[in-house]
Amino acid sequence: MELKEKVKSFPGECGVYIFRDHGGQVLYVGKAKNLKNRVRSYFSGNRGFKEFALSRSASDIDYMITATEVEALLLESNLIKKYRPKYNVRLKDDKEYPFIRLDLGEEYPRLEMVRKVKRDKAKHFGPYPGAGVIHDTLELARKLFPLRSCSDWRGKARPCLNYHIKRCLAPCAGKVTPKDYREMLDPVVMFLEGKHRELMAHLRLRMEEAAKNLEFERAADLRDQLGALEKLSAAQRIITNVQWNLDVVAAMEWEARIGAQLMLVRGGKVLGNEHFRFEYQEGVEPGEMVGTFIREHYAGATLIPREILVSHLPEDHETLQHWLRDRRQGLVVIRVPQRGEKKMLLDMARSNLEVKLKTGATQGQEQAGDRLLLSRLAEALELRQQPRRIECYDISHFQGAQTVASMVVFEEGRAARDQYRRFRIRDLQGPDDFASMEQVIRRRFSAALDGKEKFSRLPDLVVIDGGKGQLSSAVAVIRELGLDLDVVSLAKREEEIFLPNQSLPVILDRDNPGLKLLQQVRDEAHRFAVTYHRTLRHKETLVSALDSVPGVGPSRRTALLKAFGSLEQLREKEVGEIASVPGIPWPVAEEIHKFFHRRK
Secondary structure, three states: OOHHHHHHHOOOOOOEEEEEOOOOOEEEEEEEOOOOOOOOHHHOOOOOOOOOOOHHHEEEEEEEEOOOHHHHHHHHHHHHHHHHHOOOOOOOOOOOOOOEEEEOOOOOOEEEOOOOOOOOOEEEEOOOHHHHHHHHHHHHHHHOOOOOOOOOOOOOOOOHHHHHHHOOOOHHHHHOHHHHHOHHHHHHHHHOOOOHHHHHHHHHHHHHHHHHHHOOOHHHHHHHHHHHHHHHHHOEOOOOOOEEEEEEEEEEOOOOOEEEEEEEEOOOEEEEEEEEEOOOOOOOHHHHHHHHHHHHHHHOOOOOOOOOEOOOOOOOOOHHHHHHHHHHHHOEEEOOOOOOOHHHHHHHHHHHHHHHHHHHHHHHHHHHHHHHHHHHHHHHHOOOOOEEEEEEEEEEEOOOEEEEEEEEEOOOEEOOOHOOEEEEEEOOOOOOOOHHHHHHHHHHHHHHHOHHHHHHHOEEEEEEOOHHHHHHHHHHHHHHHOOOOEEEEEOOOOOOOOOOOOOOOOOOOOOHHHHHHHHHHHHHHHHHHHHHHHHHHHHHHHHHOOOOOOOOOOOHHHHHHHHHHOHHHHHHOOOHHHHHHOOOOOHHHHHHHHHHHHHH
16 A cells, blocks of 8 residues: 555656566656546556556656656656566567668669668668568669669779669769669669659659660660569559558467567558567556557558558557658548548458467467477576576687687577677687686676667576586686676587576486477577678688789678678679679779689
8 A cells, every 4th residue: 555655646747657676676657647546546446457467566656757758658668668667568580680781872872771761861761671671672673773772883994784784884984873773862862762653654764765865775774674664563452442551450369478460551562461479478458569569560651541441549648649640741640440441451451460369379379389398498407497598608719719609599498580680799718608608798798787778688597618617717707797697518528508696507307308408509509600601701701812813802802701601602603793793893893703712
């Protein structure tokens, strides 16, 4: 009842409230138009599961007043990302999604993939659901529009192969003026924004004008672009004759699985249909799922539609609308359609989501097995909780050279490859596995304490590849930083598990599923470290081998490495293949080929 009394002193203003447990850990973050009334509802008679659980688990409640409801929305979002509270519903896929960037500040802009949007003169498109979609889109854009693709392009004596196959206008060799080059940019922007019908009309008009002016070669190029776009449009599914540009968001729960479906409709066509998973929370309302999805997804989006159709209206939909209007600089409406074609679109999204969740539910037995495995591993190693998130670290070097470290992550017993990280060890002379381990552990967890988002999530269990020495090095740093984490090491030779402050190792049966999981995590960390180390060695070999080739400097060595991956691959290439690499002129390609030919 102490908390109930404390709430009476809360102000009646908008802001954010924070529930904490007896240890000070954040349990839940919420926002409210009226802090006093909203928090008081957690202690009323009419409570849902979440309200009941919080009123029983919380030991303290704090609040922060904001000037507006939109400020409260943004603060709530930031605090949820920072603390990852137990009772807040969160998207599982919280990685940084890629964007396509067109730098309008450059003399001859090019398209490239980026992970973060910078505040500069560039125009960004996205986010896209993955790098594969980006690469497909960029490949199609480069077929349609001959923009430059190389970064090292200034002052070339002759254009590369892309010019001869009509994939580039060769600004490097002065074959096109900035004015003529920029005539392509408006069509490129239309293409990336999904305005294919407007783009086709624009290209058709330019083609007709070129033909009238007897510019037949230019008219033929425009005709080819138009034909490619018509094929693309024909392949896309038309679901309405109305030129709607909107997003459809559906959310639901199915047998302890919750998710959202996002369907993108542009010009009356479905351009994307993506599934998103939430971390499961018992008793979460569908409206809260929709609100969480909108807040997290559109926080980084560069293209926000005028209308968002949803399966359930979030409680704070008006605040979300104001926030989206500020980001879009125009009207945004969130609503639940009740009839007509828009209702059909929503039903389509719901059907897709239901199939995804049911398919996932068939994997429930596997997931239950994973949870049982983690529970038994925690019992065998006397861990304080199930190791739902495991991080493993390994060091790799060759006679002390090019020392690197890897960090791999397993969540719920499965590899989370998007969260892997790799490190180059700095300022160490010779092989020193203990000092290398100290450095990588310090860098990883110092970054977490400094609030760097990609390192913000702390593991339930840290696994060190090595014996007692590596374990002691890691534990000393973790304790020095004030963190209290479970840490073990796994020695390869006898598969002994060492625990802090215990002289004797834990020996598990070779067939023990918990030991097999630790071995899998350890082997994956070793593979990831060795792969990175080999990459650096190949690069170093390529640099040293090409030092004597006339015309090959740092930028061209980098271009060759990106194109062929290793010295062995480069050695097998003919002059024409080498010259096709952006930034490698024909005479330099001949010198490289001669260099390898002489060495055979």
